[in-house]
Amino acid sequence: MEKRTFKDNIYTAIAGLTKAFSSPNRLEIIDLLANGEKSVEQIAAQTAITVANASQHLQVLKNARLVKTRREGNFIYYALNGRKAYAAWKAIRDLAMEQEPAVQITLRQFRQEAGSAAGLSYDTLPQNDRVLFLDVRPLDEFSAGHLEDAHSIPMSELSERLAELPRDKTIITCCRGPFCTYADEAVQLLNANGFTAIRMEENYLDVQILKEEKWQN
Amino acid sequence: MEKRTFKDNIYTAIAGLTKAFSSPNRLEIIDLLANGEKSVEQIAAQTAITVANASQHLQVLKNARLVKTRREGNFIYYALNGRKAYAAWKAIRDLAMEQEPAVQITLRQFRQEAGSAAGLSYDTLPQNDRVLFLDVRPLDEFSAGHLEDAHSIPMSELSERLAELPRDKTIITCCRGPFCTYADEAVQLLNANGFTAIRMEENYLDVQILKEEKWQN
DNA sequence: CAAGTGTTCAAACATATTCTTGAATAGATT
DNA sequence: AATCTATTCAAGAATATGTTTGAACACTTG
Known part of the structure; x- marks a missing residue:
């Protein structure tokens, strides 16, 4: 395999993973699922996302292997897939809290008002x-x-x-x-x-x- | 501030950060810069990216505060900005190596041939x-x-x-x-x-x- | 100050992504 | 088997992203 092909394949594959992290709605879903499995409806209810849209985001997360599913009766429960998936979200979250001014300002203002x-x-x-x-x-x-x-x-x-x-x-x-x-x-x-x-x-x-x-x- | 506004602002801001991680070329640049500062030309030479394109990717990374710059003579040197930026990249990399089949397969095949x-x-x-x-x-x-x-x-x-x-x-x-x-x-x-x-x-x-x-x- | 070098910008095109809507599907219940 | 429910799919419009090209800019050197 060419050196260039190798690198292109590797970084493209990883970007496929990071793209799953790169939508506000999906981040909110990930943050929610870290606290335990939820059905599509539950997820949609707790966020400002419609059911159909939540379902689509969940497919993206599932294709990236960030979430796994379990069926019980009529419901399909989604859960974060593995410790490393949470660790990655946490690393990103920590980074944002340390050096993303918009995050810091919003947090401070909300907490102050609350x-x-x-x-x-x-x-x-x-x-x-x-x-x-x-x-x-x-x-x-x-x-x-x-x-x-x-x-x-x-x-x-x-x-x-x-x-x-x-x-x-x-x-x-x-x-x-x-x-x-x-x-x-x-x-x-x-x-x-x-x-x-x-x-x-x-x-x-x-x-x-x-x-x-x-x-x- | 509304609860919903708060969450939208937070997750949108963090997604702004993760979007910076979500391009193969930018990941390669980040991985490269982790090993020390480099000028735009050097970065372009070591990757398969043109100078103008590398420059644009670097602007994206800079806006996300993932890299910082330093001028010396004619050159502008880019470097990773802070330990947490590297930590986030490492968490993503580890996640990909653990559970992204495309990464595992490509790595194994390349190493075997090499x-x-x-x-x-x-x-x-x-x-x-x-x-x-x-x-x-x-x-x-x-x-x-x-x-x-x-x-x-x-x-x-x-x-x-x-x-x-x-x-x-x-x-x-x-x-x-x-x-x-x-x-x-x-x-x-x-x-x-x-x-x-x-x-x-x-x-x-x-x-x-x-x-x-x-x-x- | 002129020329040279490294970097950035702007426009244009092609491609991806996101959300909405309404219909389709899979499994459970009656 | 028919019905119900949760979920997924498909199509389309709006927006965003990535790359190329050629020109512009900023700083240094002669």
């Missing part, structure tokens, strides 16, 4: 009995994976279940990650009700990766 | 005096950064400088990374001349990241 200020990074958080980790994602996402010591109250039920929460601890709200707004809404609600709440920046997968890296060495 | 078989990963390599690390990249790239204990002979000079190499050690050739062919050519030349040579899979930056991760924890 009253949730800057989120805290997991590894700067105290791990003692003065804090409570509160996962406000829908229950099925919590079931699919969560921080060991997290308490679950889906955002949709939070206002009715405030009694479950301690008033003498700092509540760390966690959700789907830095671009998810559940944790911001939770912080707002909790602070308005006399609790002390802060949002965590990462999602549980990020924390898991962090811990694995620590163990590994 | 007689360099499968490359070895740095962390599986013995670090004793039975091996010699031989960096066959051009001298300026070696100068920009290399493995501590590596010996440098640019591929273009290798055939005339074989006398410098020991016949009683295993020679580990290293170059720009898994998609660079210098190390394969070197292995072929060395084996044909009675040396024992194997190519290393990673480049020096990958090894550096690997070592940092070990130190960190």
